[in-house]
Amino acid sequence: MKSGQNHLHNSRFGEALKVAFPKTIPVMTGYLFLGFSFALLLSKQGYGLEWSLLMSGCIYAGSLQFAALSWLSSGPDFLLTAALMAFLINARHLMYGISMIKPYKKMGHLKPYLAFALTDETYSLVCSGKVPEGINEKSYYFIISALDHLYWILGSALGSLAGHWLSLDLQGIEFSMTALFVVIVTEQWRNKQNRFGVMIGIETSFICLLLFGKSYFLIPSMILILFSLLIVKNPQEKENNA
Amino acid sequence: MNNTPFSMIMVLSLTTAALRLIPFILFKDTESAPKWIQQLGGKLAPALMGMLVVYCLKGTAILSRPFAIPEITSIALIVFLQWKKGNMLLSISTGTLCYMAFLHIL
Numbered sequence: 001m002k003s004g005q006n007h008l009h010n011s012r013f014g015e016a017l018k019v020a021f022p023k024t025i026p027v028m029t030g031y032l033f034l035g036f037s038f039a040l041l042l043s044k045q046g047y048g049l050e051w052s053l054l055m056s057g058c059i060y061a062g063s064l065q066f067a068a069l070s071w072l073s074s075g076p077d078f079l080l081t082a083a084l085m086a087f088l089i090n091a092r093h094l095m096y097g098i099s100m101i102k103p104y105k106k107m108g109h110l111k112p113y114l115a116f117a118l119t120d121e122t123y124s125l126v127c128s129g130k131v132p133e134g135i136n137e138k139s140y141y142f143i144i145s146a147l148d149h150l151y152w153i154l155g156s157a158l159g160s161l162a163g164h165w166l167s168l169d170l171q172g173i174e175f176s177m178t179a180l181f182v183v184i185v186t187e188q189w190r191n192k193q194n195r196f197g198v199m200i201g202i203e204t205s206f207i208c209l210l211l212f213g214k215s216y217f218l219i220p221s222m223i224l225i226l227f228s229l230l231i232v233k234n235p236q237e238k239e240n241n242a
Numbered sequence: 243m244n245n246t247p248f249s250m251i252m253v254l255s256l257t258t259a260a261l262r263l264i265p266f267i268l269f270k271d272t273e274s275a276p277k278w279i280q281q282l283g284g285k286l287a288p289a290l291m292g293m294l295v296v297y298c299l300k301g302t303a304i305l306s307r308p309f310a311i312p313e314i315t316s317i318a319l320i321v322f323l324q325w326k327k328g329n330m331l332l333s334i335s336t337g338t339l340c341y342m343a344f345l346h347i348l
Binding site for chain 2: 029030033037047051054055058059060061063064065067068071072073074075076078079082083086087088089090091092093094095096097098099100101102104111112115116118170171172173175176177178179180181182183184185186187188194195197198199200201202204205206209214217218221222225226228229230234
């Protein structure tokens with residue numbers, strides 16, 4: 001009897017895996033590549049495999065991990081700035097969570113993990129809130145979330161090992177971080193509604209960089225960006241409302 | 243021993259995890275969550291990404307050799323490739339290689 005139930009459970013999990021895995025392939029290529037690049041840069045700073053696994057396993061947020069590369073060795077007085085940065089960079093996750101409350105309602109003990117693993121890419125795979133017919137919901141959501149998480153960790157492990165074992169001339173590789181953010185901004189720019197925010201971000205932080213210098217400009221930039229977004233109305237939005 | 247890197251990772255992990263878990267703890271359904279929280283979350287992302295580009299380039303010397311030519315050229319290449327092809331892997335690797343090539347030549 002018990003083995004029969006197990007068999008039933010396994011086959012449902014297997015079916016969900018068969019449907020869910022192909023959907024995660026685009027995320028796999030992206031996460032392996034970015035995780036690899038991240039850990040390569042991390043290992044160049046002298047942090048080994050255990051650090052890259054810790055960061056990718058526990059933080060599990062791409063943009064923030066890249067930004068944090070230069071904060072790790074910056075001393076305890078930077079912790080507060082880092083927390084504020086983490087909050088603002090990842091505030092968009094509040095939005096993802098809010099929209100997934102209903103689909104994740106009946107996830108039981110898996111819910112905390114599913115919420116923790118809700119990155120931009122995982123969200124893009126589950127946000128429709130629809131599970132293919134005849135597929136177990138819990139297994140489906142769990143498989144997608146856990147596979148994405150594994151890709152990120154695996155990419156980071158490989159990058160860390162490559163950084164450690166390959167003695168290539170990697171001068172300038174740190175530019176991949178700049179490249180990542182330039183790519184994200186370019187993608188944001190496609191949506192006209194985002195252009196106002198992008199410009200506020202670039203202009204405000206550039207002015208703060210000139211005024212406060214490169215060691216102290218982050219906090220004033222973040223405060224001014226927050227204020228500007230709350231006070232100044234996005235002209236694009238006004239147009240759409242009219 | 244300096245344990246700041248570990249504290250830093252914990253601070254970042256807890257802040258991120260809190261943001262991801264809070265909606266499920268605080269709100270019963272999507273409709274009961276305040277609109278402004280959702281809107282602010284969406285507005286902050288583009289602005290913060292713009293800020294991070296500036297952050298990455300904060301050490302670039304504009305007024306001395308090589309006058310930020312490697313940065314400007316590589317960024318132009320990345321934007322062009324991403325805009326035309328939309329392939330993140332291609333844009334990042336080509337742009338980074340372009341920058342690395344500049345460092346070798348100059």
